[in-house]
Amino acid sequence: MDDLQRTAIEAAAFRALVEHLRERTDVQNIDLMNQAGFCRNCLARWYAEAAAERGIELDKETAREMIHGMPYAEWKSRYQS
Numbered sequence: 001m002d003d004l005q006r007t008a009i010e011a012a013a014f015r016a017l018v019e020h021l022r023e024r025t026d027v028q029n030i031d032l033m034n035q036a037g038f039c040r041n042c043l044a045r046w047y048a049e050a051a052a053e054r055g056i057e058l059d060k061e062t063a064r065e066m067i068h069g070m071p072y073a074e075w076k077s078r079y080q081s
Contacts, residue, residue, distance in 0.1 A: 017043075018043070018066075018067055018069075021040055021043070021067070022068070022069045025075075025078070025079040026079075028079075028080065028081055029041060029080070040064075040067050040068060041064065041067075041072075043067050044060070044063040044064040044066065044067040044068075045060070045063065047063045047066060047067060048060060048062075048063035051063075
């Protein structure tokens with residue numbers, strides 16, 4: 001496997017993880033944090049940090065929306081217990 005293939009596979013796995021987290025709105029961020037040591041917001045922060053490392057400006061709210069699939073405030077009001 002070359003670097004391009006590895007990156008494509010990692011990107012596909014990341015998209016699958018994000019989609020899974022979007023579908024599992026019953027799982028609270030605090031539960032993820034307690035069990036896995038990260039949550040949707042951590043993933044959004046890592047996403048923004050990766051963009052910044054590549055010279056791409058991505059604010060916190062936009063990164064959260066990319067992970068949650070909607071504005072974070074809307075996600076909180078709909079799904080956060």
